[in-house]
Amino acid sequence: MILRFYADTGLTVLLAIIVGFVMSFGSLYLFNSISGSHLDITDLLGIPTFLFLLVIWFIVTLLAGSYPALLLSGSSALQLMQKKFSRGGADQLFRKILVVVQFSCSIVLIIAIVIIYQQMKFVGNKNLGFNPNGVLMVNISGVRDPGHLESFSNAISQIPQVHEVSQLQVPPGFSASQRSLHKGDEKSDLTLFTCHADGAVVSTLGLKLLAGKTLPDHLSKTDSMVYVVANKKVIDYLGWTPEEAIGRKVQVDLGNNAYIVGVVDDFNFLSLKRPIEPYIYYAANDAPESFNAMLIKMNTDQLASTMDKVQRDFAKYVPAVAFDYSFLDAHLATLYNADRVMQKVVLLFSCLAIFVSCLGLFGLSAFMAEQKTKEIGIRKVLGASSFSISKMLSLNFLKLVLLSIVIGIPVAIYLMQKWLSHFEYRIHISWLVVGLSATTGLLIALLTVSYQSIKAASANPVNSIKAE
Amino acid sequence: MIELSHLSKWVKTGSLQTFLLKDINITINKGAFVSIMGPSGSGKSTLLNVIGMLDDWDEGQYLFMGEEVGKLKERAKQALHKDHIGFVFQAYHLIDELTVYENIETPLLYQDIKSAERKAIVADMLDRFQIVGKKDLFPAQLSGGQQQLVGIARALVAKPDLILADEPTGNLNSKQGEEIMEIFTRLNKEDGVTIIQVTHSEKNAAYGDRIINLLDGRIES
Ligand SMILES: Nc1ncnc2c1ncn2[C@@H]1O[C@H](COP(=O)(O)OP(=O)(O)OP(=O)(O)O)[C@@H](O)[C@H]1O
């Protein structure tokens, strides 16, 4: 008798595994395209996979088969006849717990996906303190002759769509040189990022000049000064207002001759996951770092033709160097690639989880409606309307779903806060969003359950009463 | 109140047609107390289910309070159940998950009655059937006779105009049976409630003012 339960369960589980295995071939493609990984079908066919499936089969069969086997063989014939066991708490409680667990997971995932979307949108729309749109970056690290770049720069400045051209060590989004910022004769210092640039950098990036002016474009051969445009973090540390800072000497490991000529507002020179730190642009003769990139701020209305002209000029004035370019905004977006993959994966799993938990709910509601057919019939004879009966059945599930929501919300908030803490700049989790997500889950659940409820409620009472 | 004319009901098994009810003609007026008798399997419960609009029939016409039942919508039947009819089932049909108290209260839940008032009505019923002590027990914890009493109490609690009782005293001793019959008689005489009961007992049948004898789905007399 007990063996039969195991045989039954074993067969069901085997079928499920086979179906799942076949389906995994299809989902492999989907997974690869989402996560950017390159799993091959042959990876699925190895011995380890089959061993793993075998173990799963064994464990699931053992677990799932034990329950009815123990339950039924443990009860006496009299108990079975009186159907005491089917009403018994344990069986239903178990099903309910399963449904609550499944649904809690769905709620967590629904909330997670909404918050992830919000944060990614926030990242995309955040005012960075500079404007990366329409800024073309051209790699010039391979160019030997500065004269070539000069001619190239002059040539493209003639294109009406090109607004600004600037040369610098690294654009935002790439790491600049790290030096130390010293204050007076204090021993302590602060990490400082420095970037060699020309004067057009401020206007090309759209930085906000708070005081002073930008870096000089041309330095006389004998000039030994180091000109500095500092961000606000630098002068905050030094305890100056922007106006006070102009013309002051700063200790930034760039010799003894560095003076501030301008102050710009803070800007996110790295990803939004990092806080803003002291940053300077400097210009000097014999700078320790060379220019690696040329930034070209352009109007992107006729992008194709503009790009065409820029590329042609590059080939003409900078021969024998490949035109290696990308757009600054696109590059900044790649800083969040991992998060975007996560967004897609979470979305996929949310859909799966919601689907599976709806299946669970559907099954449980069918089972409960089945168990209650007699009760439903009796209630209808006693004057209950179909509506009040489907309400009664649905309310039953509403309790489970509400419990899932109560469990799911704190878990979701905890996990999301953890994820958000990776971002220096992040959204606040709003109760409205959490509430709306939970409500969505609730509606999906109600929709699932109402099918069974309505079906059960509109059945002819006498059939269910007679079916003793 | 109830008018059945040439009403037949059958089942088909293969090409074989078995009549459960055949050419039934009955008129039952408001305030009547009718007993249906007949051997086991003669179709008494089937007839009662048809009268109670729980079951369909295949031929003939049924008028309930002047309305053609065959044309009534589900919702209309439900309203008639709610407002006019109390059922006592042969198999009790109590709700297993509810206590005695809740079982009796159930019809009132669908009647728009305030909670305090419900309490009073149910308490009165428990008292009348001497099952106050059992009010918190579940049906499975009761004897057959006690379940039957709960079933009757539930049928009466909403003060229906028509009581359809299928062997209401089948599991009761003769003294309890008499008490139930007296309750029925009082309801019939004093409140004008129409009662149709199925019974095997000549003595109980005699409480009614008319006896319908069924045999193989036909009315004998
Ligand atoms: N859905 C059905 N399909 C086939 N036969 C049915 C169906 N419902 C009832 N019957 C048959 O109809 C006959 C009458 O049944 P019914 O329950 O009305 O008898 P009864 O007079 O109430 O008997 P008892 O005194 O035992 O309660 C029985 O022979 C039963 O087998």
Ligand SMILES: [Mg+2]
């Ligand atoms: Mg019967």
